[in-house]
Amino acid sequence: MNPLSLIFALLTSFCFGQKMSFIYEVNYRLNHQMPDEFTTKTMILDFVDKESIFRESMDRKSDSLKMNNGSPMLSSGFENQFYIKKDLSNHKISKIITNGQFCYLLPIEETINWKISSEKKKIGIYNSQKAVTTYGNREWTAWFSNDIPINDGPYVFSNLPGLIISITDSGGDYKFNLVQIKKSANLFNARVKPLLIDWNKYDQLAKIYYENPNAEIEQKIRNAKKVVMKDAQGNVIDFDIRKMNKDDQENIRKNNNPIELNHRIKYK
Incomplete structure (x- = not known):
């Protein structure tokens, strides 16, 4: 054509x-x-x-x-x-x-x-x-x-x-x-009941997440009787939640160039 x-x-x-x-x-x-x-x-x-x-x-x-x-x-x-x-x-x-x-x-x-x-x-x-x-x-x-x-x-x-x-x-x-x-025939509009927030609330939520990026994983560990972490080869590895949080926090600070520069979050 x-x-x-x-x-x-x-x-x-x-x-x-x-x-x-x-x-x-x-x-x-x-x-x-x-x-x-x-x-x-x-x-x-x-x-x-x-x-x-x-x-x-x-x-x-x-x-x-x-x-x-x-x-x-x-x-x-x-x-x-x-x-x-x-x-x-x-x-x-x-x-x-x-x-x-x-x-x-x-x-x-x-x-x-x-x-x-x-x-x-x-x-x-x-x-x-x-x-x-x-x-x-x-x-x-x-x-x-x-x-x-x-x-x-x-x-x-x-x-x-x-x-x-x-x-x-x-x-x-x-x-x-x-x-x-x-x-196309469908918007796939699946996220239909979100919680309404403004930019100030967004800033607050993002900083709370930053303080403990792996909070959900940590909660699952507390609720589990036994957790075993393995690498790709099946070898048992130590699970260090503090190191995971530190690495994630560093990544968040480095990758802090959002489209909305007027709402860039100032992390500690």
Whole structure:
């Protein structure tokens, strides 16, 4: 299929239901002490009519498992989670934070105002136009395409006259690039009863977690009669919860370059 035929087919799909999945490659830098070290992950924007969920591919699989009575793998901690729900009809954007068995809803109330430029370029097969904004104390440059007529995009970004194909912050810490489009029939909206929090509560919860990152494991050990830890070869190893906590705390402090710089947590 040639590019023009593909675009026409996509437009037809949008007109009859608007149920699509947009797959993004996301590159991000969490540790400024290692400026050349980036994490690369696949993240998916599921769009059904005027609602969408953006999340890592593993989170999407976990949600699908949960909706089919499976046992999902859940995130732990509070930093560097990308799970975003949008209700575009009502202009609502929320961040979902999952820490073990607990799930929290954090409304995004920061207004994202776009300045659309006359600058245009071709990105792959898409005719794209430039727009800039600020969010989370970062300056962002986005390229959106009228070829895909929905006003959504990765993470919290939306409300442009076309899908956001690419968006990068000025420091080069976060880069979202569209790599694939698929037809979709389900949002897999599994996290439906989260606890409502604000940024202050988020800060408090994250610091409590930081004080003992392995609290759930520690509780299970207390409740168990006997715990034996083994390495990959089956050899019995010592279980040192204090060392585990120390290592996890160091990792949290190092990887403290969130998208929302204005809400970066100051750990001791």
